[in-house]
Amino acid sequence: MKKAVFIALALILIAGIMPLTACGGGATTEEYKIGAVLALTGHGSSLGEPEKQTLQMLEDEINSRGGIDVKIIIYDTESDSTTGITATKRLIEQDNVLAVMGATTSGVTMAMLDTITESEVPLVSLAASDDIIQPVAERYWIFKTPQTNTQVVERLYQHLQSEGISEIAIISATDAFGAQGLGALESNADAWGMTLVAEETFDPDDTDMTTQLTKIKGLEPEAVVCWGTNKGSSVVAKNMQTLGMEMPLLMSHGIANMDFIDSAGDAANGVIFPVGKLPVAELLPDSDPQKDVLLEYKADFEALYGEGSADTFGGHAWDAFMLITNAIQDLVDEGREVTQASIRDELESAHLIGISGVFNMSASDHLGLTGDALTLVEIVDGEWTVAGQ
Numbered sequence: 001m002k003k004a005v006f007i008a009l010a011l012i013l014i015a016g017i018m019p020l021t022a023c024g025g026g027a028t029t030e031e032y033k034i035g036a037v038l039a040l041t042g043h044g045s046s047l048g049e050p051e052k053q054t055l056q057m058l059e060d061e062i063n064s065r066g067g068i069d070v071k072i073i074i075y076d077t078e079s080d081s082t083t084g085i086t087a088t089k090r091l092i093e094q095d096n097v098l099a100v101m102g103a104t105t106s107g108v109t110m111a112m113l114d115t116i117t118e119s120e121v122p123l124v125s126l127a128a129s130d131d132i133i134q135p136v137a138e139r140y141w142i143f144k145t146p147q148t149n150t151q152v153v154e155r156l157y158q159h160l161q162s163e164g165i166s167e168i169a170i171i172s173a174t175d176a177f178g179a180q181g182l183g184a185l186e187s188n189a190d191a192w193g194m195t196l197v198a199e200e201t202f203d204p205d206d207t208d209m210t211t212q213l214t215k216i217k218g219l220e221p222e223a224v225v226c227w228g229t230n231k232g233s234s235v236v237a238k239n240m241q242t243l244g245m246e247m248p249l250l251m252s253h254g255i256a257n258m259d260f261i262d263s264a265g266d267a268a269n270g271v272i273f274p275v276g277k278l279p280v281a282e283l284l285p286d287s288d289p290q291k292d293v294l295l296e297y298k299a300d301f302e303a304l305y306g307e308g309s310a311d312t313f314g315g316h317a318w319d320a321f322m323l324i325t326n327a328i329q330d331l332v333d334e335g336r337e338v339t340q341a342s343i344r345d346e347l348e349s350a351h352l353i354g355i356s357g358v359f360n361m362s363a364s365d366h367l368g369l370t371g372d373a374l375t376l377v378e379i380v381d382g383e384w385t386v387a388g389q
Contacts, residue, residue, distance in 0.1 A: 031069045035091030037102035042079025043204045046230050046259035048104040050314030058321045081111035088112045092119045101320040107176030122344040124320040129180045133366040143366040145319035153184040155274035155374045157192035169198035169221035173228035181227035197221045204232045209239045229254035234263035241267040256312040274374040276312045276356045279384035315355030
């Protein structure tokens, strides 16, 4: 009897210290926990929701096909920096995740960086700011998937230059994304021969920008560039229409979401912006290396969430998930230990044909995208089209 009790206790103790596993076909597979901090409420929620949906879709897909098992733990940042920091600490200190994805917005991501760096946990951000990954020597643990603000600005200026436009007015959001976009617009203007005749700002939650736009209208710029995300940018478009401002309106990749078109209505038509290729995936030549990946993601996502619902923000999450899970799979296949540090090292040499572009990361480049990851999109009759076609 004593021997039986001893064996039973030993089995309980062993079970208590074993890693969480999933059994199938007689094999034991460790479950790898990955965290995500997303804007599911607040002004960034229209971007964070497709990110969440994408991660849930991919979690189901990877766990159903065998190989590594993944558990995604998602917390809402409420589009707030303090909440984002708290959620990040919870993922690291309580949930013991191997890596973190997020945040949705640049401001919240920037606020998280000290926590990530001090904890030595790899982060793959879903936000655009150049400062998230630069200077790279200080961003050892930080990576990201969207194209940088500078890459988008250069594509905008290239288009304006080709149209013979050089005098522009800028209206930008006061959040981190808007401020950093404004900085990129200012610092690159001279190189592209642009004269900034006006610089106005708006709060992302403002419901009227008539005052700022009236000032801009009086200065008669050749074009207006608006830098923000869906909510505030849609107000700019509607107010410009009301004021009869007929000059071209260009925007950032922060509006690459159907919520912008739904909010702006007819005023969205004619807006031009650089963005990844997903919105016009069907129009790409068959030779484009991204085309098959884009169409597959779009079909899978819309089968679950509705036709026309796939957008580049969900695509940023797809890229982050694939980068991290590919790193884990490679480590497992090579018989190496899967740790936060080993995942970080794998990310630094990652190659991926993704939604945002073709990634080739390195020790000096924690994004790994070039300018050709962007295409110029124009909204026509409420639909995304390739500009100039």
